[in-house]
Amino acid sequence: MHRTKIFLLLALTVCCATFLRAATVTNSIVWDNATGHVDADVHGEKLWPLLEDIAHQTGWHIFVEPGITQTTDAKFSRLPSSEALRKLLGDLNFALVPKTNEPSQLYVFTTRMENATQPVKPVKPVVKRQRxxxxxxxxxxxxxxxxxxxxxxxxxxxxxxxxxxxxxxxxxxxxxxxxxxxxxxxxxxxxxxxxxxxxxDPPPAPRAIANAPASSTPPLTLETPKQNDPCSPVVGLIDTQVQSLGSQLDPIMLPAISVVGDLATNNSPVPTHGTAMANSIWQAIAQASNGKSPVRILSVVVYDSSETTTSWNVALGIQAAVNGGATVLNMSLGGTTDSPILDDIVNQALAKGIVIFAAAGNQPVSAPTYPAAIPGVNDVTALGQPGQLASYANFSPQVDLALPGTAIFSYGGQSFVVQGTSPATAYATGVAAGTKGLNCPTWAQIQTAMQLKFPVPTK
CATH class of the missing domain: 3.30.70.80 (Peptidase S8 propeptide/proteinase inhibitor I9)
Structure with missing residues (x-):
């Protein structure tokens, strides 16, 4: 009897230990649509949940030949999509068919592509809890x-x-x-x-466009702004460090402010997120102002060298931008948790007549993103095609505007692209500032007109 109890105790211990080990194994795939690279650490993943996850993260329409099975064990990082699919799908055949005006299509099969007829529905996205x-x-x-x-x-x-x-x-x-x-x-x-x-979290990084010449710079004549003139708006770009935009565009930038201490000059051949947003803003300014504007951009650095930031830094950044003379703020950043501290700082800025545009977030969920969802802030999501939300775009009820989620710009003689609600927000900010600098309507008139021009499509 005593031996039996000992045996059962040992068996339960082994069983529990096995269960705990299994419970701690978390299959993870991160599909970075901005860079086209994939990280994966999956063990014993069945084909169907694997494809559901891929469909959710990429927005692809995926079709599978009925009856096929596959178990995946793979671990890799920063692989291009095609190589990642080969690792994840093993011996199965696949064909990725790009589409111009609709999501790309992925066919998975063992015989012929035509036999891949069973559609895969993406899993319902889970709102990530903010750390x-x-x-x-x-x-x-x-x-x-x-x-x-x-x-x-x-x-x-x-x-x-x-x-x-x-x-x-x-x-x-x-x-x-x-x-x-x-x-x-x-x-x-x-x-x-x-x-x-x-x-x-770190914002999406711009990626180089392979074998593409440098994109052309829209002409923009910088008018001399008048001191304390409401018709000469200053955009507070609360983001990562902004690098040199070149001799033609550097004059649009005011001396930068950093709330994270002194940062060394960034001469990297790869543009930062802040550089991408500055380019997106001035492109929109040029288009909205017919190529002539007194608008200036004030870079306020809230991300440290590791490109992470906190609600404390963002709060200080908002205040620094307002103190530095910004009249419109661009915050291509966000998180899933509403902070009363950040709410208070934002509301103080709004009370002073500061106009704020913030990113709705790159998760296709109806949950709000902050600070974009704070009442009074212009909450901006992204379009993938005209009249169609991007597959990654947030669609919470708080969203106010939807603008293109892809920006192409030139940096260091190379063309780059950045995707997400970040460039959509920067476009919105640039349109508003450029319109203000052109014929000086009120901010209320500008925001009303933008809601009519850039409505949010029904999901």
Whole structure:
């Protein structure tokens, strides 16, 4: 009897250990539509869920020959799509058929392509939970409250402060202490708002267009802006570092501001996301203003050298842009969590008459993205084709505008392309600023006209 109990205990232990190992194996495929590269780490993945995942991430229409099966074990990174498909599909035949005015089609078969008739429906996308810095909180205090005394009582350090805004960044010994302090601060009468310091993922990187000559630069004559003239708008580009745009366009850029410390000059042959957005903005300015405009762009760097940022940096970036004279803000960034701290900073800017355009996000879900979904912000999603949302584009009820989600620009003698709701947002910002600089309608008139010109298609 005793031996039987020991045997059962050992068997359950082995069974549980096997289950736990299986539970920790997470099949992962990341299909970067912006660069055309794929990362994968899959083990024992059946064909159907594999293709559902690919359909979701790419927007392709996928058809399979009925009755075929496949189990995939593959691990690789940064492979082009064609090589990735070969690794993932093994001995199966496939044909990827590009389409001009509709999603590409992928056929998977063992005999002939014509026999691949069973459609694969993409899995319902899951909204990713936004990460936060594990041991940090952002606190907004009511007037007269003492942040240093409060931090001391919580065993925290004040590692960031803006006394004028009354916001502070607190650092705790560990995640448990952070969570405990959050609960206390939510019930503290001296605290106006408190939340985690959320992390914003790196923005999509531009990719070179192979064997393509440098794209032409739309002509833009820079008029001399008048000091404090509402008809000479300044675009606050809250993003990564902006590199040199060349002798013709550098004059459009005002001296940059960084809220993440001094950054070395970026002379990389690959453009940053901020550089891509600056190009997208001035292209739209040139088109909206008939090639002549007093608009200037103020680069506000909120991403560090690792190209990640936080809600703290974004809040400081908004304030820096407003203090630097920006009258319209471009935020081609976002996350899935609404932060009361960021809401407050955005609302202060809106109250001053600052117009804000922000990206709706590159997940095809109806859940909102912030700060785009904050009331009063122009929430911009992306079109894949005229009148059709891009396969990756967010379609939440908060979305206000839909503009083209692909921008092609020249940098260092090479053509690059960037895709997503980021360039769609930059286009919107450029159209608004260019229109303002052309004949100076009110911002309300501009935004109303843009909602009529760039409506959001029904999903």
């Amino acid at each position: 936060h810095v594990a041991n940090e909180l952002i606190v907004k205090l009511k007037p007269g409250a003492d942040i240093d005394a409060l931090a001391k009582s919580l065993g925290a350090k004040v590692v960031g402060r803006d006394d004028k805004l009354g916001i502070y960044r607190l650092e705790f010994p560990d995640a448990a202490a952070t969570d405990a302090a959050l609960a206390k601060l939510q019930n503290n009468s001296d605290v106006a708002a408190v939340d985690y310091n959320y992390i914003f």
